[in-house]
Amino acid sequence: MDLVFEIIVYFLFVYAFMPTILARIFHIGAFFQGSRNENKVFITFDDGPDILYTPRILDILKETRTKACFFVLGKKARAHPEILQRIQAEGHEIESHGYDHKFPWFLSPLGTKKDLMETSSIITEITGEPPHFYRPPWGVLNLFSWFFLKGQQVALWSFMSWDWTRGSTTSSIANRVLSRVKNGSVLIFHDSDKTPGSAPKSPEAVIKILPIVIQEIKNRGLQAAALSELSPEKKKKLSYFLFEKWDHTVLRLMGVKDLSDKGRPTVFRIALRKFRGKQLPLPDGTILKRGDLVVELHLNNSFFKQFGEKKELLTLGLLAKQKVMHDLPAVAGWIAANPRCDEIKAITGLTIINRGSQQAGFHSFDLPPLKGLLIRLYESIVVIMFHPSGYRRITRYWKKLIPKHLVMSKKELFRKYLI
Numbered sequence: 001m002d003l004v005f006e007i008i009v010y011f012l013f014v015y016a017f018m019p020t021i022l023a024r025i026f027h028i029g030a031f032f033q034g035s036r037n038e039n040k041v042f043i044t045f046d047d048g049p050d051i052l053y054t055p056r057i058l059d060i061l062k063e064t065r066t067k068a069c070f071f072v073l074g075k076k077a078r079a080h081p082e083i084l085q086r087i088q089a090e091g092h093e094i095e096s097h098g099y100d101h102k103f104p105w106f107l108s109p110l111g112t113k114k115d116l117m118e119t120s121s122i123i124t125e126i127t128g129e130p131p132h133f134y135r136p137p138w139g140v141l142n143l144f145s146w147f148f149l150k151g152q153q154v155a156l157w158s159f160m161s162w163d164w165t166r167g168s169t170t171s172s173i174a175n176r177v178l179s180r181v182k183n184g185s186v187l188i189f190h191d192s193d194k195t196p197g198s199a200p201k202s203p204e205a206v207i208k209i210l211p212i213v214i215q216e217i218k219n220r221g222l223q224a225a226a227l228s229e230l231s232p233e234k235k236k237k238l239s240y241f242l243f244e245k246w247d248h249t250v251l252r253l254m255g256v257k258d259l260s261d262k263g264r265p266t267v268f269r270i271a272l273r274k275f276r277g278k279q280l281p282l283p284d285g286t287i288l289k290r291g292d293l294v295v296e297l298h299l300n301n302s303f304f305k306q307f308g309e310k311k312e313l314l315t316l317g318l319l320a321k322q323k324v325m326h327d328l329p330a331v332a333g334w335i336a337a338n339p340r341c342d343e344i345k346a347i348t349g350l351t352i353i354n355r356g357s358q359q360a361g362f363h364s365f366d367l368p369p370l371k372g373l374l375i376r377l378y379e380s381i382v383v384i385m386f387h388p389s390g391y392r393r394i395t396r397y398w399k400k401l402i403p404k405h406l407v408m409s410k411k412e413l414f415r416k417y418l419i
Contacts, residue, residue, distance in 0.1 A: 074119030321356030
């Protein structure tokens with residue numbers, strides 16, 4: 001049961017929580033705001049096209065000469081192509097909001113692919129132009145959302161207007177928006193009340209306050225611009241910084257700490273754990289049993305940042321081997337100085353970068369299929385984050401990136417590396 005629970009936690013974390021946290025909290029791979037140095041704001045509408053509300057919103061935008069972006073659902077776009085054609089003809093943008101507003105965490109990989117690609121196909125067929133932006137329903141992603149975006153940029157929002165809720169009024173929506181709007185703000189409204197959770201007739205309030213919001217934006221010297229005028233180029237150094245902070249926080253909560261050697265950082269992060277896998281016989285006679293104390297090794301992700309900028313992905317495997325062998329003496333020294341040294345049986349790690357691990361002294365074991373897939377996906381995201389060629393490199397070498405469970409007995413570690 002412990003193993004089943006562990007796999008479920010891994011699955012939820014890697015498949016659902018992690019992609020959403022990266023996008024929503026750290027805005028990695030997604031943008032929510034334009035430049036603070038330009039007097040532009042970006043008005044967007046979700047969940048249409050709607051036969052009752054979208055044309056009335058278009059009338060207001062036409063009268064006020066205002067640009068906007070409509071994130072449409074593929075199912076509704078197919079039912080009302082004439083509305084999409086009007087949106088396009090009047091100079092507004094049409095982007096993807098998925099096919100029918102299903103919660104992405106509940107979509108399978110194939111379901112995610114169909115949701116994204118079918119919507120893109122419908123928009124392209126009607127307008128002759130593929131979508132360039134994607135706004136996930138409820139701002140929630142799963143791991144495979146990234147794989148099937150096909151060049152689309154994830155577009156979120158600067159703050160929520162809450163225009164779709166039952167308690168919202170024209171004054172509350174206007175106050176929320178106008179009290180927070182500033183240079184670069186991405187505003188979100190809804191032009192439909194047919195999606196789950198939407199209050200009946202909620203777009204009526206949007207239609208009433210939209211002219212007021214637009215006029216006040218103009219009074220403040222701001223210009224409503226198209227998303228295509230926004231530069232979503234991410235500052236990679238900031239993304240690296242944020243990802244590292246998030247990664248360190250999660251690992252600290254799991255009891256994982258950076259390992260240093262006389263003040264020098266090493267490639268490892270470590271934690272003491274009870275072994276939870278099947279019994280493993282090792283060549284030196286050590287038998288690793290369930291419940292035995294082990295040192296769990298993690299590669300420090302700054303390794304990829306430091307070396308990934310200049311190296312081919314497969315070359316990273318050789319660099320990893322060199323760094324691991326260079327820093328294993330620090331692991332041996334840490335164990336020798338640990339009060340629980342006598343209880344520790346082995347060092348273990350899970351990784352897709354295992355080239356040359358045998359020469360370093362590790363013995364590799366296959367992982368259960370599901371756990372192996374989740375480790376493969378998680379570490380692929382790490383490589384995508386820190387390797388300049390990112391997604392292209394991962395897809396190129398995907399078949400070669402097989403995760404393994406690496407194990408070395410304490411006896412073997414001390415024999416080879418204890419100085």
